Amino acid sequence: MSDKVKIHILDSTLRDGSHALAHQFTAEQVTNVVKALDDAGVEIIEVSHGDGLGGSTVTYGFSKQSELELLKAASSVIKKAKLAVLLLPGIGTKDDLKMAADFGAKVAQIATHVTEADISEQHVGVAKKMGMEVISMLMMSHMGSPEKIAEQGKLVESYGSDVVLVTDSAGALMPHSAKERIAALRAAVKIDIGFHGHNNLSLAVANSVAAIEEGARWLDACTCGLGAGSGNTPTEVIAAVLDKLGYETGIDLWKIMDVAEEIVQPIMPKPVRIGKVSLTMGYAGIYSSFLLHADRAAEKFGVDARDILVELGKLKLVGGQEDQIVEVALALAEKKKQVPGRENLQT
């Protein structure tokens, strides 16, 4: 046994990465990626719609293939790794979790907005009862003070969660503000702590390292950095960095690099990069999953995606409110046409 500190890596290429492909993964792609990640020694592999189980909708975009088919494909080839799913209470339900457990999911990530963890009590309970490992994600963590995060961490601990994740959904945290949140949790809870980063400000790896230095032991990452907004912490990069820093992840560095280059990159419709819109998300603190929705609405209604984001920020939108993007774009387009006021049906 090595005496190195173990860092648990959850690869979310087939979940958060799904945002970058507008949820168009096929069972064949899932099979290939899972097989390769498993072989590279990744501890946990997540497969779900980008917005979690039950996320295949008009609002968030329909999946090409059902979650059931994708989970089936994943569990048919997975050997050493644990299969994980994501659930956002309010979008998916306990029944979705049960379906996932039936298809071999061993880990459940249950995500709520950073102030709303109390809507997840039943879901955590059901997952635990089915013998799943539960990771509670506090999304949009930049919107919650360290004190708030400590309070919410205690809540999910009381529900039975095994891990609580500071989840930087907007890629808006800085290394010091990520650290403050991890430190607040460490003082408040006994369960493990982790970090989920987005790269909108090019800080996903730096923030993950800062979190580890502060005591986090779990990290979410995506191969090739695939993911919402400017993408997530790249699995192959964080594996190399943690190795250099003397931590143990169980990941074979050469193999994960090969997976990135040979398996995942060819699937990607375009490289994940920090573009002007996703950079604005990190700068203004906007939910990364809004990226493609804002891009599409901008094109459709002839407005600047950044102007949409600014409006979304003013409305203090949280994760899940993708439906508001088209409305905001419509309103901006109306304004552009210089029609006085909004056109309402009623008089």
Next chain:
Amino acid sequence: MEKVKAAIIGSGNIGTDLLYKLKRSNILEPTIMAGIIPESEGLARARKEGLVTTHEGIEGLLQLADQFDIAFEATTARAHMENAPLLKKANKIAIDLTPAAVGPYVIPLVNLNEHLGEPNVNLVSCGGQATVPFVHAMREVAPVEYAEIVATIASKSAGPGTRQNIDEFTDTTARGLEKIGGAKHGKAIIVLNPAEPPILMRNTIYGIVEETDPEKLLRSIERMLTRIKEYVPGYRLRAKPLIEDVPDGKKKVTLFVEVEGAGDYLPKYAGNLDMMTSAAVKVGDEIGKHLLAGTWKKKDNVEARA
């Protein structure tokens, strides 16, 4: 004119808001409020409005059985499960605002007439009350393949009951979209937003409908809007309905809705709760009209559901 006497069970936020709405009804007259906390603000307000009050819950209420015909249940699902058989035995009509769903789901503008004579009706969910009427409006023009709604409510307006069982909202509302709205498949999403000052309730309603004349859809939607505004004045469309062509010759309808509460007792931002109390009074008024006209036929609940 003679009015139908109504009791309110529950002296919390919902019960108190109901009190003020019922005071304005031309059909119903609130006569009793039953609570369980003697010093509750709701009971004090009810007394001030001239109602008889009891703090002995359902037992206290049933001692006053000659003073009401309809009871509005504004407590909890658990309480209503216990109260429902007692109310039925006392020959009272229950309008249930809790998720207990002892009786059939009712959306006043859509399916109330199917349930005439029911001793107990349930109001689905706030999201259901706010969105099902428009799925029905689409269904009146063309078959609805799929209906989906996103309800966003202020975090502050979601009580502990909703928070502890958020799936109840999604499941019940989705069933409402299908069984009452008439969509082949329904999906409901709820988002809690903690922004300060609290946001007004918003609902986005999507319908995928068979090929049809967009003008017909628009007119049906407008008619429904006019009717819903009669009992929820703060119900608004934030933009013109969006009707787009989608593959297979179908149409995609998108409605952006905002619901501002009347502010009777509940804060105005809690449009979701106002939607429930407004729908409850609307259902009560309709039942009351039938009672006054002698057209209310009682039928056994079990039979009705068979």
